[in-house]
Amino acid sequence: MVINMEYSEFVRKAVLQDERNVFSAYEGSLEEIPDVLKTFYKEHNPSDVEINAVRFFPAEELSGLQEEYSYLKAQFVFATCNGDPVFMHDGNIYTCPHGAEAPEWEPLAADFKGYLDWLLEE
Numbered sequence: 001m002v003i004n005m006e007y008s009e010f011v012r013k014a015v016l017q018d019e020r021n022v023f024s025a026y027e028g029s030l031e032e033i034p035d036v037l038k039t040f041y042k043e044h045n046p047s048d049v050e051i052n053a054v055r056f057f058p059a060e061e062l063s064g065l066q067e068e069y070s071y072l073k074a075q076f077v078f079a080t081c082n083g084d085p086v087f088m089h090d091g092n093i094y095t096c097p098h099g100a101e102a103p104e105w106e107p108l109a110a111d112f113k114g115y116l117d118w119l120l121e122e
Helices: 008-017 035-044 059-068 112-119
Strands: 022-024 045-051 054-056 076-081 084-089 092-095 106-109
Touching: 008 022, 008 035, 008 045, 035 045, 035 112, 059 076, 092 112, 106 112
Parallel strands: none
Antiparallel strands: 022 045, 045 054, 054 076, 076 084, 084 092, 092 106
């Protein structure tokens, strides 16, 4: 099941915040990406995007990112904040300290869209 969500407003605000933020369409395989994120990565792949110290990773780098943070047993890592992973698990968005042996997950948002909205709050 692919959930269709409109991300154009997030992209517009992210580029307004910093014109160096670059999004692009992605035509490669999205097989390893959770269904809820496929539209985002297909239509607005974050080629070079950093917002408030959060670095989003493009689709091409996500496989390596999953390996780097595999100790978390998280569903899907898609960004970092000062080296700490930002990840999705059961639809919720979390972070935790990088490198901790048994890190405690800190909830950030109830879903990906909520996380994007929170990131760009003024």
